[in-house]
């Protein structure tokens with residue numbers, strides 16, 4: 001495997017780490033299975049691409065972040081104020097977003113950004129080989145530090161408690177509905193941010209690019225947790241990031257040994273299932289051994 | 294001061310399962326009153342507390358606490374004034390957060406939760422002091438996740454959380470029922486101390502008749518969604534457990550379940 005391929009996998013791993021951190025917020029911290037993800041990822045791609053086409057790549061990334069937050073709010077409002085089940089609320093928003101994303105991209109299923117300025121163009125003073133790596137790593141670092149600090153504030157603690165024990169939260173005079181909406185907004189803004197960066201990284205946006213992103217994020221979270229276990233918040237973030245990078249390497253190796261790209265989604269699903277059943281099987285074997293000993 | 298006027302709740306209205314859980318309940322408590330609530334299973338005790346705390350919406354009636362009309366206020370808004378403990382020790386704390394984070398959340402009750410740090414240095418000292426009052430050694434485990442504590446320890450912590458900002462009203466729903474007898478007695482003593490020290494108006498549901506007479510200054514007996522007996526003053530002081538049970542069975546035409554004898 002060439003150095004370029006390895007570096008490419010690493011860069012993609014870092015970008016998907018941003019998305020996975022977002023999914024970590026909804027799935028693990030808020031304890032909500034949010035399926036908006038697939039839609040908000042593409043939303044980020046679409047917004048970022050259309051702004052880049054019009055010569056405003058940075059503004060595109062910022063608007064993608066906000067658009068993702070808005071999508072999260074919609075799902076959150078459906079869940080809390082209209083009492084729609086979590087899974088259904090996510091599916092509704094995701095499905096609606098499909099049309100919206102198409103419109104954003106000028107009713108075209110894909111957009112090419114070849115030759116256009118991207119956020120990476122602003123960093124041409126860096127050694128050419130390192131531009132992508134440095135920019136992506138810096139964004140990830142900023143995102144994680146801000147998120148970590150936020151989760152230690154009073155509001156952030158209220159958000160974490162909402163996912164941990166809603167009864168307790170209501171009894172402590174915290175508006176748990178508001179916390180859910182806020183958490184889903186944060187989660188989807190990060191997912192959308194990752195989509196925005198990917199579009200400019202690959203100079204390409206595809207209206208079906210988000211399909212299966214929920215599973216990609218879950219795979220990263222679960223791969224990380226098999227290595228690190230579930231401990232403190234900080235270790236949780238580190239584990240998600242390592243998981244996302246590892247996951248990307250597994251896919252790269254799979255392609256390298258000849259797996260067709262069309263089978264990658266199947267591989268992702270199998271990986272998630274494996275990561276879930278391994279501990280269960282291990283446990284069962286241990287118990288049987290103890291019994292027979 | 295708490296005033297309930299004709300509070301009613303009916304579950305599954307207009308179905309065969311229709312059930313009047315609260316039937317025109319009225320009750321007046323003065324500030325600092327500590328009332329114990331008894332009654333057989335299904336009498337409506339928990340429903341009464343849930344109606345006051347806002348967990349259940351009432352159909353009719355009025356709930357006024359210290360001149361504030363709570364009748365149709367959202368649960369989390371009422372929680373500004375009301376501290377609560379449930380029978381299940383797992384319900385009152387966030388298991389994946391540390392002891393100090395749980396206390397930090399409780400300590401900001403009733404205030405806006407903004408972007409200032411969740412736990413400040415000055416708070417830490419106060420939390421330590423408060424925890425040492427419990428005498429369970431929790432003050433040395435501030436960074437421990439609450440999920441690792443025993444039920445009794447969690448319940449004691451929940452009690453601390455419910456009262457760290459003195460509430461206008463404290464609601465206890467069989468909060469010692471899931472604990473072993475020794476721990477239950479310990480938590481009950483701490484409860485009494487905190488309530489007395491801060492003069493908190495308190496309602497405590499219990500199936501322990503002895504506790505019902507020993508603690509507090511009033512006792513109410515519930516049956517089929519109604520308050521059927523209110524005891525206070527001399528009458529309560531001279532009441533024995535046997536008499537209370539007899540009185541109860543005469544009023545409600547029911548006998549105590551075995552659980553109540555315990």
Ligand SMILES: Nc1ncnc2c1ncn2[C@@H]1O[C@H](COP(=O)(O)OP(=O)(O)OP(=O)(O)O)[C@@H](O)[C@H]1O
Nearest residue numbers: 304305312314332333334335336337338339340341
């Ligand atoms: N959420 C609910 N939905 C439907 N019915 C309910 C609900 N909560 C309580 N009830 C019914 O209301 C009645 C009173 O219940 P409640 O829980 O208040 O009794 P309780 O006095 O607390 O009993 P226990 O001593 O067993 O805790 C019961 O008949 C119960 O079945």
Ligand SMILES: [Mg+2]
Nearest residue numbers: 338339340466
């Ligand atoms: Mg009850």
